[in-house]
Amino acid sequence: MRFVAVVSERAEFDRWLRAQAAPAHAPRTPQQQAGQQAFLRNGCGACHAVRGTRARGTVGPDLTHVGSRLELAAGTLPNDAAAFERWISAARNAIRCIRNSSAGTRNTSRCS
């Protein structure tokens, strides 16, 4: 596990801290609205909280301001759209593998 440490002036740190403590802002563009709907409709909120929405999961990390992070997954991925998509796809694939393996299905391609 790896984290980036950012050094900043006190006033800048206080502004950052207040912003991080605030709930997520309401989606402003059609793309953001679609993203929030996809998040809420696809069950992400069962495990993740996004403060200011009905997503209140506690199993996974709080994703309220995930877009403002420098990196994802304990510094293993950059925080950009491509890495985000890879992360979510990998999780989906892991769930498929677990389901297939418990159901005794032979389709376990890309499961190791």
Ligand code: HEC
């Ligand atoms: C069954 C529970 C569960 C569900 C459902 C789930 N996640 Fe996660 N998610 C986790 C856990 C646990 C972690 C932390 C994994 C780790 O650190 O290895 C995580 C990590 C993440 C991360 C990385 C967070 C970070 O701090 O870097 C993102 C982004 C993420 N999930 C997005 C999603 C999205 C989007 C969905 C819905 C499509 C989703 N998750 C659904 C449990 C879940």
